[in-house]
Amino acid sequence: MRVHLLGTGxxxxxxxxxxxxxxxxxxxxxxAVRARSSALVNEVILIDPGPDVAQSIARIGKDxxxxxxxxxxxxxxxxxDPVLLLSRSWAxxxxxxVIWGPPNAIDALAxxxxxxxxxxxxxxxxxxxxxxxxxxxxxxxxxHRADHVGSAHHADAIAEEALLWSISHGDQQLLxxxxxxxxxxxxxxxxxLVLIDSTFGDKTDHGTGHLDFETMPTLLDEWxxxxxxxxxxxxVATHIGHHNPPRAELVSTLQTIGVEVHDDGTELDTSCRSRxxxxxxxxGTRSGKSRFAEEVAKPHADVTYVAxxxxxxxxxxxxxxxxxxxxxxxxxxxxxxxxxESVITRAPTNRVVLVDCIGLWLTHLLDDLNAWGRLHERKxxxxxxxxxxxxxxxxxxxxxxxxxCVTNEVGMSLIPTDAGSRLFTDxxxxxxxxxxxxxxxxxxxxxxxxxxxxxxxxxxxAL
Numbered sequence: 001m002r003v004h005l006l007g008t009g010x011x012x013x014x015x016x017x018x019x020x021x022x023x024x025x026x027x028x029x030x031x032a033v034r035a036r037s038s039a040l041v042n043e044v045i046l047i048d049p050g051p052d053v054a055q056s057i058a059r060i061g062k063d064x065x066x067x068x069x070x071x072x073x074x075x076x077x078x079x080x081d082p083v084l085l086l087s088r089s090w091a092x093x094x095x096x097x098v099i100w101g102p103p104n105a106i107d108a109l110a111x112x113x114x115x116x117x118x119x120x121x122x123x124x125x126x127x128x129x130x131x132x133x134x135x136x137x138x139x140x141x142x143x144h145r146a147d148h149v150g151s152a153h154h155a156d157a158i159a160e161e162a163l164l165w166s167i168s169h170g171d172q173q174l175l176x177x178x179x180x181x182x183x184x185x186x187x188x189x190x191x192x193l194v195l196i197d198s199t200f201g202d203k204t205d206h207g208t209g210h211l212d213f214e215t216m217p218t219l220l221d222e223w224x225x226x227x228x229x230x231x232x233x234x235x236v237a238t239h240i241g242h243h244n245p246p247r248a249e250l251v252s253t254l255q256t257i258g259v260e261v262h263d264d265g266t267e268l269d270t271s272c273r274s275r276x277x278x279x280x281x282x283x284g285t286r287s288g289k290s291r292f293a294e295e296v297a298k299p300h301a302d303v304t305y306v307a308x309x310x311x312x313x314x315x316x317x318x319x320x321x322x323x324x325x326x327x328x329x330x331x332x333x334x335x336x337x338x339x340x341e342s343v344i345t346r347a348p349t350n351r352v353v354l355v356d357c358i359g360l361w362l363t364h365l366l367d368d369l370n371a372w373g374r375l376h377e378r379k380x381x382x383x384x385x386x387x388x389x390x391x392x393x394x395x396x397x398x399x400x401x402x403x404x405c406v407t408n409e410v411g412m413s414l415i416p417t418d419a420g421s422r423l424f425t426d427x428x429x430x431x432x433x434x435x436x437x438x439x440x441x442x443x444x445x446x447x448x449x450x451x452x453x454x455x456x457x458x459x460x461x462a463l
Contacts, residue, residue: 001169001270002042003193006056008264009034010199010241011078013052019242026246030452035264036078037178037239039195041167044134045141046070047176051081060265065092068134071141072101073179074148074162075108082112085119094118098132100141102161126163126185140168147181148209159209166191172270175228178239181208182215186223190230192270196220196259198237201244210239217257234275235259236268247452251277251441252299255402262440276349276402280436282409283445290356292443292450293406294327300352300402303332306343308361324356338364341391347401358435359408362428375419382427389431396438407432409444 007013014034015024027033035052046053046067057064073079080101088097096118099109103123113119126145131138148162164184167174173189178197199210206212211219223229237250237259244250251261255277262268279296283289297303305328309321328334335343338361347353355361365388366372371381396403411429416422436442443450 001167001172001174001193003174003195003268003270004040004043004060004062005195005236005238005262005264005266005268006038006040006060007035007050007052008238008240008262009036009052010239011036011076012241014240014242016242021242023242023244023246030247031454032247032263032452034240038079039176039238040064040067041174042137042169044068045139045167047165048073048079049081049084050079051077051083053081053084054087056264064088068097069132069139069141070097070099070101071165071167071176072099072105072163073146073165073176074102075105075158076179079179080105080108082109085109085112096120098122100124100130100143102158102163104158104161124163125161137169142166142168142187144175144187145185146177146179146209147183148179150181150206150208150210162209169270174270179210181210182219184219186228188226189223189228190233191228192230192233193268194223194229194233194235195238196235197239198244198254198259199239199241201241201250201253203243206243210241212243213253216259220257220259234268234272237261248296248450252296256299256301260440275400276352277441278396278402278439279404280407280432280439280442281404281445281450282407282432282442284409284412287409287445288448288450289443289445290324290406291327291448292445293354293356293404297352297354297404298329301331302350303329303352303354304343304347305332305334306340306353306355307334307336308338308340308355308357308364309336310360310364341395344392344395344399344401344403347399349400352402352404353399354404354406356406357408358405358431359410359428362424362431366424366427371423372420375423378419378423381423385427385431389434393434393438396435405435405439407435 013036015027035056036050038050038053039047043066049070094117098120100122106121106123124143126143129142131140144164146162146164148159165176173191175191175194177194180197197211200206200212204212204214235258237254254261281289281293340355344353369381369384374381411425442453444453
């Protein structure tokens with residue numbers, strides 16, 4: 001199943017429009033805004049038709065015209081906006097649609113539907129299951145009991161009847177698990193993809209029916225021990241509120257418990273196995289790119305640092321290498337090799353592989369190809385480098401480990417006047433663009449400040 005994350009934010013979205021915390025400020029500065037949570041499955045099933053859905057679907061260049069079934073978790077304002085039905089009627093009239101949800105949510109929709117409408121409202125309670133046919137495909141939907149009431153709030157009938165939804169299609173299973181606290185009742189899996197509540201992050205005294213950095217790991221451990229999560233299950237955070245830390249810290253923290261963080265608009269595939277994060281860090285000389293990459297890796301227990309610098313009789317160069325070594329935690333395993341493909345391919349799922357850096361890897365690759373003495377054979381050299389870049393890209397794409405690659409940004413100045421420098425600049429630009437296509441995140445570090453780059457990719461032509 002293809003699952004589009006239309007929104008991954010909490011009830012107030014991210015940033016909160018009145019808040020100036022680090023997380024909200026970062027979202028404003030970088031443009032990494034999170035709409036209120038919603039998801040689209042195979043473009044035919046909409047989960048939670050909330051108030052941001054119309055804008056969210058437009059941002060990814062799609063529409064909701066082909067949705068045949070809507071699943072509602074509960075009737076709180078961030079998960080259900082009846083106005084969406086009005087927009088639908090203006091565009092396509094009274095076309096068939098089945099809406100499934102808890103009784104209060106269904107009751108809230110009833111006034112928006114005219115008599116004798118083709119829209120079918122189906123109230124559901126925990127344990128309900130049904131097989132639905134959409135075109136030539138069959139899906140099985142199941143309602144599970146959420147734990148959304150919490151301990152610090154007065155009785156809330158809407159929260160009390162909140163549901164989690166699972167969808168099965170063929171041999172693939174999706175579990176949509178927000179909003180919930182640590183005690184939901186979920187039918188056995190294993191589920192291939194779980195979208196899980198990540199509302200409160202560091203704030204653990206909220207007393208609400210949501211998860212935080214203390215309750216989420218406990219719940220996931222329970223699900224793994226009871227078979228709700230399997231060895232290859234992917235878990236992705238959603239309903240992310242501003243009590244979570246800024247993005248880099250959030251990614252590192254959740255990665256330690258096997259949870260991924262993605263942007264709004266990301267398309268996930270339930271057939272893809274669990275894997276670590278892939279991050280590319282680029283920047284100029286002394287920009288702070290290596291230090292930033294090391295900070296991203298430090299929260300992890302099992303880190304392999306791959307150094308691509310060759311030893312040379314150069315005192316200043318030796319001092320640079322020594323400074324890098326002193327910054328690394330003693331628990332890290334350091335390898336000095338250019339065989340990045342083998343290291344990445346063999347790395348287990350729970351390991352972080354930090355490669356520093358791709359620029360030196362390319363330099364030594366060109367040395368080994370005697371490229372500087374073969375500038376008249378430019379096309380042949382380029383073809384040989386492309387083979388290695390393709391192999392490295394394939395290794396990253398196939399690995400289940402977390403991969404952090406540090407590289408250099410050398411193409412932002414004048415075009416070099418000599419053929420050797422032009423060759424290197426062109427090939428490093430090509431290499432960076434190819435690797436970035438396999439990355440979940442790419443950062444440009446300038447003056448010690450990491451700038452998270454958009455996920456939209458430019459078309460890269462071969463050299």
